[in-house]
Amino acid sequence: MNWLLDNLPQALGLTVEHLYLSLVPTLVGVVVALGLGLAFGNRPRARAIITAVASAIFTIPSLALFVVIPSIIGTQILDPLNVVLALALYSTSLLVRTVFDALDAVAPEVLNAAEALGYSHARRRIFVDLPLAVAPLAAGTRVAAVTNVSLVSVGAVIGVGGLGQLFVSGYQRNYPDQILAGIIVILLVALVFDRVIAVTARLLTPWLHQGASAASGDGKRRRTSPAPAAPAPQGLAASGREAK
Amino acid sequence: MITFESVSKLYPGGTQAVTDLDLQIATGSFTVLVGPSGCGKTTSMRMINRMVAPTGGRVLIDGQDVADIRAVTLRLGIGYVLQNAGLFPHRTVLDNIATVQRLLGLSKAQARTKAHEAMERVGLDASLATRYPAQLSGGQQQRVGVARALAADPPILLMDEPFSAVDPIVRLELQQEVAHLQAEIKKTIVMVTHDIDEALTLGDRIAVLAPGGVLHQYAAPIDILARPATDFVASLVAKDRGFRTLSFETLTGLGTTTLPASGPGGLIDMSALSPGWSVQVNRDSGTAAWIDADGAVFGPHPLVPADASLRTGLDAVLASPTSAALLVDGTGNIGSYFTLADLGPLLRPNEQARA
Numbered sequence: 295m296n297w298l299l300d301n302l303p304q305a306l307g308l309t310v311e312h313l314y315l316s317l318v319p320t321l322v323g324v325v326v327a328l329g330l331g332l333a334f335g336n337r338p339r340a341r342a343i344i345t346a347v348a349s350a351i352f353t354i355p356s357l358a359l360f361v362v363i364p365s366i367i368g369t370q371i372l373d374p375l376n377v378v379l380a381l382a383l384y385s386t387s388l389l390v391r392t393v394f395d396a397l398d399a400v401a402p403e404v405l406n407a408a409e410a411l412g413y414s415h416a417r418r419r420i421f422v423d424l425p426l427a428v429a430p431l432a433a434g435t436r437v438a439a440v441t442n443v444s445l446v447s448v449g450a451v452i453g454v455g456g457l458g459q460l461f462v463s464g465y466q467r468n469y470p471d472q473i474l475a476g477i478i479v480i481l482l483v484a485l486v487f488d489r490v491i492a493v494t495a496r497l498l499t500p501w502l503h504q505g506a507s508a509a510s511g512d513g514k515r516r517r518t519s520p521a522p523a524a525p526a527p528q529g530l531a532a533s534g535r536e537a538k
Numbered sequence: 539m540i541t542f543e544s545v546s547k548l549y550p551g552g553t554q555a556v557t558d559l560d561l562q563i564a565t566g567s568f569t570v571l572v573g574p575s576g577c578g579k580t581t582s583m584r585m586i587n588r589m590v591a592p593t594g595g596r597v598l599i600d601g602q603d604v605a606d607i608r609a610v611t612l613r614l615g616i617g618y619v620l621q622n623a624g625l626f627p628h629r630t631v632l633d634n635i636a637t638v639q640r641l642l643g644l645s646k647a648q649a650r651t652k653a654h655e656a657m658e659r660v661g662l663d664a665s666l667a668t669r670y671p672a673q674l675s676g677g678q679q680q681r682v683g684v685a686r687a688l689a690a691d692p693p694i695l696l697m698d699e700p701f702s703a704v705d706p707i708v709r710l711e712l713q714q715e716v717a718h719l720q721a722e723i724k725k726t727i728v729m730v731t732h733d734i735d736e737a738l739t740l741g742d743r744i745a746v747l748a749p750g751g752v753l754h755q756y757a758a759p760i761d762i763l764a765r766p767a768t769d770f771v772a773s774l775v776a777k778d779r780g781f782r783t784l785s786f787e788t789l790t791g792l793g794t795t796t797l798p799a800s801g802p803g804g805l806i807d808m809s810a811l812s813p814g815w816s817v818q819v820n821r822d823s824g825t826a827a828w829i830d831a832d833g834a835v836f837g838p839h840p841l842v843p844a845d846a847s848l849r850t851g852l853d854a855v856l857a858s859p860t861s862a863a864l865l866v867d868g869t870g871n872i873g874s875y876f877t878l879a880d881l882g883p884l885l886r887p888n889e890q891a892r893a
Binding site: 401403404406407408409410411412413414417422425426499500501504 | 624638670
């Protein structure tokens with residue numbers, strides 16, 4: 295703890311870098327995965343290919359990806375863009391399946407209704423499918439965001455890793471306090487991300503939080519979209535990536 | 539006028555859903571497509587708004603082939619009520635109802651004003667406007683579904699088994715409401731159901747379809763009951779057929795007896811009908827109570843309006859302890875009664891009645 299208190303400005307700088315390195319890929323992942331999902335969700339062939347490619351990308355160890363990306367896109371080895379791009383790839387891969395599943399979960403009768411009332415396909419996708427997919431999508435995004443927060447630190451090995459640099463220097467100098475400081479701040483960042491996404495999703499889905507009705511009694515009450523899945527334990531999300 | 543011109547639907551797997559269907563649905567009529575599952579009734583109806591494309595023949599609305607109209611444009615002009623209401627779970631009741639107007643380009647405020655009007659029309663309490671569909675009962679959801687279909691005031695309304703998912707009491711209520719609405723707004727309604735009772739109650743024309751989408755009969759309800767065109771139609775209406783027919787017969791020509799003047803306390807002495815009995819009318823509730831010699835009260839029993847069906851009249855008599863029912867004439871006057879014996883001459887065999 296002492297290190298953290300004595301070096302607040304440095305810790306703050308690293309935290310900001312860490313935030314940037316984990317937030318940007320998460321946002322990119324959400325946007326790209328949504329685009330892919332909305333465009334190809336109902337095309338089985340394209341969807342199978344996308345899912346297969348996503349799975350393949352997800353199996354590439356992060357360190358390897360950090361190192362390989364510069365030679366592919368021609369960036370400097372120390373360019374933070376390498377980390378951002380790699381993590382964006384992981385987030386997209388993780389989220390594209392969530393998006394497919396979330397869109398599948400929209401009740402067929404609702405889609406039927408939209409079609410019958412006169413929604414064009416594109417309009418329906420944006421104004422019906424998308425809002426109804428927010429809850430499951432948010433659950434996936436929480437996992438992706440927390441995964442990114444933990445994965446950024448691996449970037450420290452190639453010199454770009456936000457708070458991960460505390461691990462490297464703490465290890466090299468045999469200074470456990472610095473390592474502990476890194477862990478604490480990363481955990482805090484992950485927690486904040488998780489909460490922010492959860493709260494945002496809640497605000498975006500008021501219909502899921504109205505409580506059961508007073509009416510009914512005929513047992514025919516419509517089921518709402520599935521409640522957001524329980525957040526994946528952060529420890530699990532992080533340790534799943536330890537192997538990378 | 540909606541016209542089916544030798545329409546067929548053959549699915550790629552070889553399933554013949556609709557076979558050479560010719561049908562003319564008059565503007566302002568309430569047409570019911572009825573038949574067992576797999577008879578192509580929903581498929582046929584969905585051809586009207588192009589949710590299904592025929593593989594043969596064509597569907598015309600007022601002489602124009604629907605295939606020539608942009609699907610979205612076509613559908614915006616046709617109301618649609620789904621089996622399970624199909625409400626958008628993420629929108630409030632009001633915004634669900636405002637959907638079509640929003641799609642038509644109205645501002646949110648304008649669309650909501652119209653939606654409020656539509657809620658009133660289908661008997662939805664204004665306090666439900668801000669609720670989400672999940673907070674409504676099945677019956678309320680279906681009402682919202684009807685309001686949503688009607689909000690944009692489309693000339694055509696398609697209903698896909700709209701009442702099959704609600705309980706019998708709510709169903710009856712909704713059926714009466716739709717019948718009442720239709721009398722007011724005179725849309726061209728096409729409804730699909732597998733419930734022949736519902737078809738007979740609501741439709742002015744019924745199209746009976748058999749598996750494979752073969753049209754067996756297209757006629758008024760009374761004709762479906764009285765003269766089924768095929769064995770298939772006959773089997774569909776077999777249950778209580780004679781009794782149901784009475785729903786379409788009137789009390790015209792009914793012989794009645796004048797009611798004696800009422801005595802103290804509004805009690806009418808009915809000794810002439812049945813010794814010791816008297817009857818008391820409750821105008822507010824439109825009922826009557828029968829009182830026997832010992833003062834025991836039987837009731838309330840419904841009063842029968844003069845324009846009621848023979849079925850209603852017979853039912854009232856059968857339920858009465860004196861086998862008599864009081865008649866309310868066209869001006870609201872309760873001046874006479876009739877008995878089972880009076881109904882006798884009206885209960886003629888069907889064929890004679892229509893000879």
